[in-house]
Amino acid sequence: MDRLLSCAAGGDAYLRRLKSETGARIVGYTCTYAPEELIVAAGYHPARLYPGGENIGPADAWLQGFACAFARGCLDQGLRGRWEYLDGVLFPYTCDSLRAVAETWKVASRGGHPAGGSLPGGPAFIHFLNLPARLDGPAVQDYLVAELESLAGSLARFAGRPPLTAVDLDRAGAVLDETRDLLARLWAARRQDPPPLTGTEAAGVALAATIMDKVEFNALGRELLRCLERGEEGKAGGPNTPDRRPRLLLTGGPVDRLDLVRLIEEAGTVVVTDDLCTGTRYFAVPKTGQAQTGQMQGERAEDVARAIARLAERLLRRVPCPAKHPSEARIRHLLDLAATCAVQGVVMVNQKFCDPHAFDYPYIRQRLEEAGIPLLLLEVEPGGLPGGQIRTRLGAFAEMLEGGAA
Amino acid sequence: MRLETARDLKRIMFEYYIGTFQARQEGRRVAWITSGGPVEILYALGVTPVYPENYGAVCGSQKVAVELCQAAEARGYSQDLCSYARANIGSMLTGQGPMGGLPAPDFLVVAKNLCGVLLKWWEVAARHYGVPLFVLDVPFVTGEAGNHVVPPNQRRYIRRQFEEYVAFAERQAGRELTPELLLPVLERAGRAVGAWTEIQGLRRYRPCPVGAVDMFTCMFPIVTLRGSEVCAAFMERLAAEVRSRVEAGIGAAEEERFRLVWDNIAIWYNFELFLQLQRRGAVFVAETYTDAWAQYRFDLADPLGSMAERYTDVLLNIGFDLRLERMTRMIEGCRADGVVFHSCRSCKTYSLGQLFLAREIERRLRIPCLILEADMADNRAFAAGQAATRLDAFLEVLAGRVG
Numbered sequence: 084m085d086r087l088l089s090c091a092a093g094g095d096a097y098l099r100r101l102k103s104e105t106g107a108r109i110v111g112y113t114c115t116y117a118p119e120e121l122i123v124a125a126g127y128h129p130a131r132l133y134p135g136g137e138n139i140g141p142a143d144a145w146l147q148g149f150a151c152a153f154a155r156g157c158l159d160q161g162l163r164g165r166w167e168y169l170d171g172v173l174f175p176y177t178c179d180s181l182r183a184v185a186e187t188w189k190v191a192s193r194g195g196h197p198a199g200g201s202l203p204g205g206p207a208f209i210h211f212l213n214l215p216a217r218l219d220g221p222a223v224q225d226y227l228v229a230e231l232e233s234l235a236g237s238l239a240r241f242a243g244r245p246p247l248t249a250v251d252l253d254r255a256g257a258v259l260d261e262t263r264d265l266l267a268r269l270w271a272a273r274r275q276d277p278p279p280l281t282g283t284e285a286a287g288v289a290l291a292a293t294i295m296d297k298v299e300f301n302a303l304g305r306e307l308l309r310c311l312e313r314g315e316e317g318k319a320g321g322p323n324t325p326d327r328r329p330r331l332l333l334t335g336g337p338v339d340r341l342d343l344v345r346l347i348e349e350a351g352t353v354v355v356t357d358d359l360c361t362g363t364r365y366f367a368v369p370k371t372g373q374a375q376t377g378q379m380q381g382e383r384a385e386d387v388a389r390a391i392a393r394l395a396e397r398l399l400r401r402v403p404c405p406a407k408h409p410s411e412a413r414i415r416h417l418l419d420l421a422a423t424c425a426v427q428g429v430v431m432v433n434q435k436f437c438d439p440h441a442f443d444y445p446y447i448r449q450r451l452e453e454a455g456i457p458l459l460l461l462e463v464e465p466g467g468l469p470g471g472q473i474r475t476r477l478g479a480f481a482e483m484l485e486g487g488a489a
Numbered sequence: 490m491r492l493e494t495a496r497d498l499k500r501i502m503f504e505y506y507i508g509t510f511q512a513r514q515e516g517r518r519v520a521w522i523t524s525g526g527p528v529e530i531l532y533a534l535g536v537t538p539v540y541p542e543n544y545g546a547v548c549g550s551q552k553v554a555v556e557l558c559q560a561a562e563a564r565g566y567s568q569d570l571c572s573y574a575r576a577n578i579g580s581m582l583t584g585q586g587p588m589g590g591l592p593a594p595d596f597l598v599v600a601k602n603l604c605g606v607l608l609k610w611w612e613v614a615a616r617h618y619g620v621p622l623f624v625l626d627v628p629f630v631t632g633e634a635g636n637h638v639v640p641p642n643q644r645r646y647i648r649r650q651f652e653e654y655v656a657f658a659e660r661q662a663g664r665e666l667t668p669e670l671l672l673p674v675l676e677r678a679g680r681a682v683g684a685w686t687e688i689q690g691l692r693r694y695r696p697c698p699v700g701a702v703d704m705f706t707c708m709f710p711i712v713t714l715r716g717s718e719v720c721a722a723f724m725e726r727l728a729a730e731v732r733s734r735v736e737a738g739i740g741a742a743e744e745e746r747f748r749l750v751w752d753n754i755a756i757w758y759n760f761e762l763f764l765q766l767q768r769r770g771a772v773f774v775a776e777t778y779t780d781a782w783a784q785y786r787f788d789l790a791d792p793l794g795s796m797a798e799r800y801t802d803v804l805l806n807i808g809f810d811l812r813l814e815r816m817t818r819m820i821e822g823c824r825a826d827g828v829v830f831h832s833c834r835s836c837k838t839y840s841l842g843q844l845f846l847a848r849e850i851e852r853r854l855r856i857p858c859l860i861l862e863a864d865m866a867d868n869r870a871f872a873a874g875q876a877a878t879r880l881d882a883f884l885e886v887l888a889g890r891v892g
Contacts, residue, residue, distance in 0.1 A: 183837065186808050186809045213629060225649075438570060442613060444565050
């Protein structure tokens, strides 16, 4: 647990060490629609980029304040040179704000923008993955496969190696399938009452999964699950504490601020599950009845096209970001989790100026009302958390939930 | 001095909106479509298109957007969301608004070639009305400078969706789309867009014969009635009047001192801003927004193919380099002295990138650029005093250069 959490807390330090110790070449990405399988198959290390809690500085010269806080924060950190160790950056096309960041990054990397800052020695590989916004229909599937093939080709060329083979893809797929499976099992264990780890710890584990070397993460994840099964990790609140704290689900986009999750739990709640892109939307795989790992039955390992098609299918069938259409599956996912995890309240954590999530809020509130589950909306902006304000609102929310549960 | 032909607009708008309200009684289907949507197919099938974005502009112009937005905000729609969307959703929820709100749709069509907000907005409408929604997903055209090429797999994706769209619209309309139905619509649209393009070209003369106010108001038919005879005839009359102004040397302003370009949507509730500038000799000779409708010219020999292309590389669906290229050509073509960028809070795809564009234009073309913060329909985001001060300062800078 400690190694996982320290990676989550110090992602850059971990990645720099990984680079210097193993010679790993790192491709950063901004969104969980990034097909990590292709990055790993090409011999690179995928790492999600998170803005953290710094106030905006150089990004102000490029994107107005009404760009999404997460996107602007990522650009800002890039302009500050925080990620100069990256070998590449991948921008999956999901939302308008990150699209603007991708364009800005491309332009700023050319240098020669004294007034607007620039990306110092910016990564040599910058790829915009032109994902479809639609998730339905044969035209979408074919298009996505073509885009993924194009990315696979670019990655291989950049790596100076021959084109990716089905074996490369299957191997990478197997490692990532295990990462996702371990996280799913960990989240399933959190259904216990009381859960075996806090929401803050779980959030840290999920963050670590997107930063760490996957093989290393999988080993730690397996070990962590074994400990939990043996009852060795502390239960949330201590091994003998009867847990009356209201059980929460967090919903929203990226929540990379562990201090925020801690604040939420310090108000007297326990976060037992989530519908976040830094949580279940990263790893929850819909049950298809078909083998997700390795080859499908009777299929030749040499078939790269089939491997890419499977990858495309996973991206189309995963719990969608609200920026994709149809978006209804995410609402079903959220309601399903609320039911199976005995959730008493939902906290929505939206990035300020994130349009897709903001558009879904009234509808989600209505559906949760119908299910008898209270919802609290929090907005995250760049910079330090407005702790006092958040604490007050969370405290009131927790009290209200306790009142309901008693 | 306003254009005479513009007087026809009141009647045209009235008849258009009456038509949308009477559609159901007259046995016509009503579709809500986005402003970048291939409406020609709907007109060909006898469907009546309705434009919620235009409705947002109407709400802005009539200065009633804020109340409607507040109704949406009371339902939980963030004040940071697009004001067109909030105004329309507020109208949907309350049944209030200009003309009592828009007629309910039988189906919805969104072309995702302008922004992702439209997609979410149309989802809200689909849930509210319980009607089918068609999504035309148009991948972003990244391109490097000078390279508009849309990769073959993207072209294929868009083209296949056009075929899906036609099949969907045919099912909704209850009739088949034939060349006999489509080609006349495209031909009329071609006349209208041809005339509109000619007007943009005529504005390059000194003095510029038409300013921003006339352009922003006269664009209504080309947005909402593209493909109709009313629109084609209006545009042709408009072009004729503009031509005669050029021949007579009549300008939009009494004295033309500065030629300016406007970027982004209009500030619908404050046309006085344009008129004030015009009185001080600052004329807008081009707008990226009005010019965008010159895009929709199709090849009658390949209707679907050319439509798929023209609906792809629209202004808000191209990368920064391509936008810079287009703006540069526009500025050089009309010999502009400066650019005003309306940094519109509601419109991320239009506004994000302006800071880069402004810097590059100043650097490469050596003309001053002003960033003006506002919103197209929600005047709570507009600080009139501040804007006036900044425009004054901008005019002084221009005066110092142009003399």
